[in-house]
Amino acid sequence: MTETTHTLDARGLNCPLPILRTKKAIAALASGEILEVIATDPGSVKDLDSFCSQTGHEMVSSEEADDGFVFLIRKA
Amino acid sequence: MNVEHDTRTRILSTARELFHGRSYADVGIKEICDLAKVQKGSFYHFFPSKQDLAMAVIDDMADDWAHGFVAEAFDQNLPPLERLDYMIDAAYYWQKAAKDIEGRMPGCLFGNLALEISTRDDVLRAKLNAVFDKASRRFHEALDQAVELGEIPPLDSEATASAMLAFLEGIILLAKTRNDPEVIRDLGSAIKTLRIELAHPN
Numbered sequence: 001m002t003e004t005t006h007t008l009d010a011r012g013l014n015c016p017l018p019i020l021r022t023k024k025a026i027a028a029l030a031s032g033e034i035l036e037v038i039a040t041d042p043g044s045v046k047d048l049d050s051f052c053s054q055t056g057h058e059m060v061s062s063e064e065a066d067d068g069f070v071f072l073i074r075k076a
Numbered sequence: 077m078n079v080e081h082d083t084r085t086r087i088l089s090t091a092r093e094l095f096h097g098r099s100y101a102d103v104g105i106k107e108i109c110d111l112a113k114v115q116k117g118s119f120y121h122f123f124p125s126k127q128d129l130a131m132a133v134i135d136d137m138a139d140d141w142a143h144g145f146v147a148e149a150f151d152q153n154l155p156p157l158e159r160l161d162y163m164i165d166a167a168y169y170w171q172k173a174a175k176d177i178e179g180r181m182p183g184c185l186f187g188n189l190a191l192e193i194s195t196r197d198d199v200l201r202a203k204l205n206a207v208f209d210k211a212s213r214r215f216h217e218a219l220d221q222a223v224e225l226g227e228i229p230p231l232d233s234e235a236t237a238s239a240m241l242a243f244l245e246g247i248i249l250l251a252k253t254r255n256d257p258e259v260i261r262d263l264g265s266a267i268k269t270l271r272i273e274l275a276h277p278n
Contacts, residue, residue, distance in 0.1 A: 015169055015170055015173040016165065016167075016168075016169035016170045016173070017144060017148060019165065019166075019169045020148045020149060020162055020165065021148070023162070024151070043173040043176065043177070046173070046176060047169050047172070050172070051169075054261070
């Protein structure tokens with residue numbers, strides 16, 4: 001169901017770069033498509049949460065992995 | 077060589093944080109040395125005066141911005157006016173993240189320094205003026221492209237670019253005064269409505 005075909009590697013980037021890159025990557029997707037974002041900035045957890053609630057995109061999952069934080073975002 | 081580089085970098089990043097979080101006048105060289113774990117003699121080896129340090133801090137921050145979120149926002153692949161939204165987003169998320177960590181919104185380092193220093197130090201004022209000019213040119217370029225593409229009617233793009241920068245700095249100042257980054261998001265979209273007409277339209 002949650003098939004990810006697009007990945008954004010935002011590791012090593014600090015706020016606000018992961019958000020800006022996410023916004024650009026999401027803009028290129030069709031509605032319903034899922035973007036996987038990998039980030040290392042701890043602030044990206046809150047940032048991407050508020051980005052989703054402000055833009056209407058759905059945060060499908062948000063997890064901490066070995067190499068950073070992994071987010072799945074479904075485009076509204 | 078590396079040790080030298082590290083020492084200079086440590087002084088710079090400590091000063092940058094303190095100037096941004098507090099002020100220029102309020103932060104002394106001793107405090108910077110203590111926090112950066114650097115001897116005073118070593119400090120003066122890199123920076124003959126506090127003013128030299130401030131010049132380097134401004135350069136350092138301006139460089140980070142130019143290659144970081146400013147480049148990202150004013151991406152030539154984005155439609156020209158959309159770049160303004162990205163700039164507002166950048167300011168909003170950056171200030172919000174800083175407030176989440178520190179409890180206080182730091183504002184814009186350049187704006188803070190400009191307010192504090194402009195009546196006291198013409199060298200630093202000129203430096204900050206150059207930073208603002210450079211930022212304004214990004215807006216200017218986006219506006220010229222928007223006119224070229226027919227997205228907006230011709231306007232005084234240079235003056236409008238300055239007005240947009242003034243608006244951005246202004247809402248950051250207001251948000252800082254209210255300690256509320258939401259002000260940037262709530263008011264930011266109006267940046268696109270600013271326009272200064274040509275004095276003599278043809």
